[in-house]
Amino acid sequence: MEKIIITVVGKDTVGIIAKICTYLADVNINVLDISQTILKGYFNMVMIADREGSSVDFSKCQEDLEKLGETIGVQIKCQKEEIFEMMHRI
DSSP states (O other): OOEEEEEEEEEOOTTHHHHHHHHHHHTTOEEEEEEEEEETTEEEEEEEEEOTTOSSOHHHHHHHHHHHHHHHTEEEEEEEHHHHHHHTOO
């Protein structure tokens, strides 16, 4: 498995999850888990996905998700699981 962690933060609007999941499905990335909440109108989500077998490399996926975030008015960050874990180990 080649897990990635996707975080999304921004003003809540209709279709955020749908647009992100549509992109992931289009590039053959499997969503494993999602946790999301809305705090005073702000959308927050953490998603774990498996990009093994994906049709795009990791850098392209990061870039595409950041651009998608810009178009829907949220900030989307994508990290490899091992980097995410190292950053949060302390």
